[in-house]
Amino acid sequence: MPRKPSTRKTHAARERIAKLREALGEIELLCSGSLSERMMKCGKPGCRCATDPSARHGPYYEWGRMRAGKLVHRYVTAEQAKTLREAIDNHRLVKKLLRAWEIDSELLIDAEQPTES
Numbered sequence: 001m002p003r004k005p006s007t008r009k010t011h012a013a014r015e016r017i018a019k020l021r022e023a024l025g026e027i028e029l030l031c032s033g034s035l036s037e038r039m040m041k042c043g044k045p046g047c048r049c050a051t052d053p054s055a056r057h058g059p060y061y062e063w064g065r066m067r068a069g070k071l072v073h074r075y076v077t078a079e080q081a082k083t084l085r086e087a088i089d090n091h092r093l094v095k096k097l098l099r100a101w102e103i104d105s106e107l108l109i110d111a112e113q114p115t116e117s
Contacts, residue, residue, distance in 0.1 A: 010111045013104040020101045030094060031087035033065025035076075 039056035061081035
């Protein structure tokens, strides 16, 4: 006897949630925000960077994020920037995975407790 379509859908949703849990458990570092790479003028009038854009100093890396409802920035080293890029990518991935989990959760809730018309 074939399964009901709703049973197949709920089984598939539970499998997707299990995979989401597994994927989330593999993530180590997580940071929100954005990372900027900049070449800057030093401000010394006799320095070439004042007139020649190719002579600017850097790169300098700046990490911007929201903290307590305010946008804050901080300079980071090149090595920290590399790690931050991964952590920021992980944050975006986690948000995407959570949205998928939410969709499957709604499907399961609707299948287990149908809405009244």
